[in-house]
Amino acid sequence: MTKVTALVDRYVAVWNEPDAALRRESIAALWAEDGAHFTLSLEARGYQALEARVAGAYEKWVKTEGFVFKSSGNADGAGRRWRGSGSGLRLPGAGRRRPDPARLSIPRPAAGALIR
Secondary structure, three states: OOHHHHHHHHHHHHHHOOOHHHHHHHHHHHOOOOOEEEOOOOEEEOHHHHHHHHHHHHHHHHHHOOOEEEOOOOOEOOOOEEEEEEEEEEOOOOOOEOOOOEEEEEEOOOOOOOOO
8 A cells, every 4th residue: 555545545534434532633643733624615724623624524424414435546646746536425335426526636745744
């Protein structure tokens, strides 16, 4: 497993985590204290906002709607960015899928930077 694949797997797993305390720990392990998550309509910056964003997505899509976030397994680290459609929503067993799976694009850290 590559570092990119492992990072995407950890990122996707946090969106499916039902335990709030474990979600909080995973967020702190994945994002820097001032880290951010963006969509077309919102920005969550910092641990508190990230936790609210992830918890809201979990409540709506996983707990209520029965979807799970899954990696499509196409993460790559070519060029200056890591990318892949890492967080598509799928309904287990039914093949039903949200029409707009999220795409994950993470700036590659500077040489020598640590990945959490």
